[in-house]
Amino acid sequence: MSLSSRRVTLPAVMPITLQKRVIKVYSEDDTSRALEVPSDITARDVCQLLILKNHYVDDHSWTLFEQLTHTGLGRAIEDHELVMEVQSNWVMEEETKLYFRKNYAKYEFFKNPLSFFPDHMISFPSETNAALSHSGILQMFLSSSTYPEIHGYLHAKEQGKKSWKKWYFLLRRSGLYFSTKGTSKEPRHLQFFCEFSNSDMYMSLTGKKISGAPTSYGFCFKPNKSGGTRDLKQLCADDEQSRTCWMTAIRLLKYGMQLYQNYMQPYQGRSGCSPLNIAPMRSISENSLVAMDFSGHRSRIIENPTEALSVAVEEGLAWRRRGCLRLNSHGSPIAMANMAIHRSQSWFHHKISREEAQRLILQHGLVDGVFLVRDSQSNPKTFVLSLSHGLKIKHFQIVPVFRGTKKNHYLVHLLYSWKMMGSCSIPLMMVIPDLLISSS
Numbered sequence: 001m002s003l004s005s006r007r008v009t010l011p012a013v014m015p016i017t018l019q020k021r022v023i024k025v026y027s028e029d030d031t032s033r034a035l036e037v038p039s040d041i042t043a044r045d046v047c048q049l050l051i052l053k054n055h056y057v058d059d060h061s062w063t064l065f066e067q068l069t070h071t072g073l074g075r076a077i078e079d080h081e082l083v084m085e086v087q088s089n090w091v092m093e094e095e096t097k098l099y100f101r102k103n104y105a106k107y108e109f110f111k112n113p114l115s116f117f118p119d120h121m122i123s124f125p126s127e128t129n130a131a132l133s134h135s136g137i138l139q140m141f142l143s144s145s146t147y148p149e150i151h152g153y154l155h156a157k158e159q160g161k162k163s164w165k166k167w168y169f170l171l172r173r174s175g176l177y178f179s180t181k182g183t184s185k186e187p188r189h190l191q192f193f194c195e196f197s198n199s200d201m202y203m204s205l206t207g208k209k210i211s212g213a214p215t216s217y218g219f220c221f222k223p224n225k226s227g228g229t230r231d232l233k234q235l236c237a238d239d240e241q242s243r244t245c246w247m248t249a250i251r252l253l254k255y256g257m258q259l260y261q262n263y264m265q266p267y268q269g270r271s272g273c274s275p276l277n278i279a280p281m282r283s284i285s286e287n288s289l290v291a292m293d294f295s296g297h298r299s300r301i302i303e304n305p306t307e308a309l310s311v312a313v314e315e316g317l318a319w320r321r322r323g324c325l326r327l328n329s330h331g332s333p334i335a336m337a338n339m340a341i342h343r344s345q346s347w348f349h350h351k352i353s354r355e356e357a358q359r360l361i362l363q364h365g366l367v368d369g370v371f372l373v374r375d376s377q378s379n380p381k382t383f384v385l386s387l388s389h390g391l392k393i394k395h396f397q398i399v400p401v402f403r404g405t406k407k408n409h410y411l412v413h414l415l416y417s418w419k420m421m422g423s424c425s426i427p428l429m430m431v432i433p434d435l436l437i438s439s440s
Contacts, residue, residue: 105365
């Protein structure tokens, strides 16, 4: 047989190409942007893409959120999760959206774990010292051999019923259990409730309205590829600190070292930069810019950092005032010019309710200093400062002060008002998607 007769024709090797999909991502004002992305794109990659497209500063708090409109549930998608896998778990009867916003508390427990895990809710193995250091608690959560036990009371919704029951729950490496006899931890009294490898954890954004929960601090587990709300395992805590503790511990149990890698990724390769006090990233073009003063006959470079910051704030306020004049739908620039300056600020949310203010702050993370200002609903012509402090949302009324014939709302001096409340050591962070301010 000749060599030519034995020749075999092999099929052509086609290059491997990633399939592209179009996703729609919403912003805070419910405007959306369609993006064509590869099928293996992660949530962090989507955030980076949107940061570049919108010219935002990357301070590592930008997050992709999944929100279920009809059931009032939402969750922050982890940075490493594949967006296409998340969308593949969506069901037809539920309206689900992706939101792009900041979450200041995304990795806050790595910086201050003691405030996230109160003593009365956490137990350590018997061989562990009672007093653990800052890093000791984290090492235990991330260890493959040991894991702290989280315990406490939770309200659980009975499957297929509208009623709720209060049980003593325990979180262990093998899953979440509840005791059928008081606070007993004996194996014969423990009943399995849920494991987390094939389900995602969501926070209730609507409080008690939809589920009829006994408190407003609800969360639940939704199995992947589930048939809808009937498969939800719903729980609610008695307070925000308890809910935060449970949800943080479950995140650590489910993802382990992957969460720590997500947290450290922005800081790798930056010698001399600490993850706890790193400055927001700036592009090369931004670093080449200098502050300039054009107010005189000759322009000059502003070398004093304090003066440069003051000029930047002044120009920002002037830009907002010009924007208000341009965007006035009633065609009355005089009326807009006479409008109080606080209404042009991004931290002012006008006529929203107390519940809506709490929801907005909660969505951006319960980090000390996250705040907004709104009109008071109970006392007309006054304002309310709503802020996060100590894993709680607090509300302070701001009363206008009359000096002669001139009224001063004190909203321009918001930082001064904050200092007068005795919390001047807490940084202030506005509840807006693209700005961050701090004050000592």
